[in-house]
Amino acid sequence: MSVLQVSDIKKKFGKNEVLKGISFNLEKGEVLSVIGASGSGKTTLLRCLNFLETADEGTISVNGEKIFDGKNSKRKNDAELRKDRLHFGLVFQDFNLFPQYTVFKNVTLAPTLLKTDTEENINKKALALIKRVGLIEKKDAFPCELSGGQKQRVAIARALCMNPDILCFDEPTSALDPELTGEVLNVIRGLKTGDSTMIVVTHEMGFAREVSDKIIYMADGVIEEQGSPEDIFENPKSEKLKNFLSKSLENQIKED
Amino acid sequence: MTLLNEESMWENLKSQFILNFVKDHRYRLLLSGLLETLKITFFAVIIGVVIGIIVAAVVSSYSQNKERMKRRGGFSFHLLRFLNGICNIYLAVIRGTPTVVQLMIGYFIIWASSNNELFVASMVFGINSGAYVAEIFRSGIGSVDKGQFEAGRSIGFNYFQTMRYIIIPQAFKNVLPTLGNEAITLLKETSVAGYVGIMDLTKAGDLIRSRTYSAFLPLIAVAATYLVLVLILTFLQHKLERSLKKNER
Numbered sequence: 343m344s345v346l347q348v349s350d351i352k353k354k355f356g357k358n359e360v361l362k363g364i365s366f367n368l369e370k371g372e373v374l375s376v377i378g379a380s381g382s383g384k385t386t387l388l389r390c391l392n393f394l395e396t397a398d399e400g401t402i403s404v405n406g407e408k409i410f411d412g413k414n415s416k417r418k419n420d421a422e423l424r425k426d427r428l429h430f431g432l433v434f435q436d437f438n439l440f441p442q443y444t445v446f447k448n449v450t451l452a453p454t455l456l457k458t459d460t461e462e463n464i465n466k467k468a469l470a471l472i473k474r475v476g477l478i479e480k481k482d483a484f485p486c487e488l489s490g491g492q493k494q495r496v497a498i499a500r501a502l503c504m505n506p507d508i509l510c511f512d513e514p515t516s517a518l519d520p521e522l523t524g525e526v527l528n529v530i531r532g533l534k535t536g537d538s539t540m541i542v543v544t545h546e547m548g549f550a551r552e553v554s555d556k557i558i559y560m561a562d563g564v565i566e567e568q569g570s571p572e573d574i575f576e577n578p579k580s581e582k583l584k585n586f587l588s589k590s591l592e593n594q595i596k597e598d
Numbered sequence: 599m600t601l602l603n604e605e606s607m608w609e610n611l612k613s614q615f616i617l618n619f620v621k622d623h624r625y626r627l628l629l630s631g632l633l634e635t636l637k638i639t640f641f642a643v644i645i646g647v648v649i650g651i652i653v654a655a656v657v658s659s660y661s662q663n664k665e666r667m668k669r670r671g672g673f674s675f676h677l678l679r680f681l682n683g684i685c686n687i688y689l690a691v692i693r694g695t696p697t698v699v700q701l702m703i704g705y706f707i708i709w710a711s712s713n714n715e716l717f718v719a720s721m722v723f724g725i726n727s728g729a730y731v732a733e734i735f736r737s738g739i740g741s742v743d744k745g746q747f748e749a750g751r752s753i754g755f756n757y758f759q760t761m762r763y764i765i766i767p768q769a770f771k772n773v774l775p776t777l778g779n780e781a782i783t784l785l786k787e788t789s790v791a792g793y794v795g796i797m798d799l800t801k802a803g804d805l806i807r808s809r810t811y812s813a814f815l816p817l818i819a820v821a822a823t824y825l826v827l828v829l830i831l832t833f834l835q836h837k838l839e840r841s842l843k844k845n846e847r
Contacts, residue, residue, distance in 0.1 A: 438749035452753035
């Protein structure tokens with residue numbers, strides 16, 4: 343059974359149709375990368391999954407349980423919505439750490455307040471996660487004392503501490519200097535071996551190719567093409583994808 | 599000749615000083631006026647901050663949640679909309695009328711039966727300040743990055759937890775300078791309390807002036823006292839800001 347089944351998600355902002363029916367499945371432990379030009383709806387898709395936006399139509403099921411149905415999305419109250427949202431963890435493009443709290447408090451704040459576990463277990467878990475992202479010596483530092491890459495690693499630990507079924511990354515390295523992207527990508531690589539199910543919206547083609555089990559290429563609010571990294575990068579079928587890949591390859595060369 | 603003039607000038611100043619401050623223990627008038635001014639300001643700041651927090655909470659939670667709540671409807675939405683309406687009327691009326699007029703309305707109409715001048719003045723200035731403090735808090739909440747709301751919600755916080763643990767601490771730090779300025783403005787604004795016969799610092803200085811027929815020293819003394827108070831408040835404000843800025847680049 344799939345961990346995540348997304349079916350026919352549609353979302354409009356006013357007259358602007360951003361998602362025009364997105365469907366895909368994700369198996370446990372799989373890493374899905376979503377690639378595509380800016381404005382193709384990648385981020386909106388992720389935000390719909392996390393209920394930061396409410397999709398207009400479609401269904402979302404996690405572990406076989408339908409947690410969102412566009413037909414009766416209004417019936418859910420805030421508490422139910424929050425419970426559903428916790429199936430997903432979200433790592434933001436610009437980190438969004440809480441500046442007034444230390445690294446440790448950033449990670450423990452939500453589980454402690456929402457009492458997901460005993461305080462002792464939460465603290466133990468938080469320390470293990472901070473260690474896992476390689477920042478144990480920074481656990482009492484404030485976000486302003488960290489580099490961008492370190493902030494993003496804390497954000498990953500913060501999301502993981504809520505035990506999400508699926509961890510979502512919204513362009514996790516886009517706000518980082520090129521020399522800092524490596525450390526964040528390494529942490530994500532490490533999570534893959536740790537059996538986490540992940541959705542990564544990214545512009546890092548090399549990384550998407552290396553780490554993904556499955557890639558979705560989005561263009562103009564639809565899934566233009568999906569398949570294994572080999573399918574997408576070596577045998578792109580649609581013209582749009584071919585164009586997109588050659589353009590991002592050009593950019594890569596320019597940057598190097 | 600000039601020496602004599604200078605001497606007589608000092609003599610003159612000295613006798614003026616004695617006349618205005620020492621004779622009949624007139625300095626006591628100033629001291630009790632100062633105490634009254636401080637008391638009014640103190641209570642008004644507290645009332646203003648309490649009102650400001652409540653009004654800002656209602657107005658900004660309405661504007662942030664109305665879309666979502668409207669879809670679900672129900673009692674809580676209508677209650678919030680009603681409270682939001684009341685708050686907006688309050689903001690419009692208080693910011694749209696002069697403080698002195700509010701003071702007279704408070705003193706001669708609303709609390710006409712009260713003999714407690716300190717209470718009336720504190721309420722009037724507090725209610726007045728609350729409108730400005732509410733606007734300060736509202737803009738402070740608006741100044742916190744939208745990503746912070748989303749980060750809070752993405753880890754499962756409800757609206758109040760997000761506000762309480764994430765937004766308000768940051769908003770408070772952002773508005774502290776403006777809030778300090780509001781306290782300073784309020785301190786000076788209480789000087790109109792004499793309009794309804796409350797014996798504050800300004801009124802005390804004016805009373806001395808009317809008894810001694812000399813304006814210079816009493817009024818300069820009053821002005822200097824306000825200045826010193828404001829300088830002290832400014833110093834405290836900067837100190838607090840610095841200590842709050844520790845976890846910031």
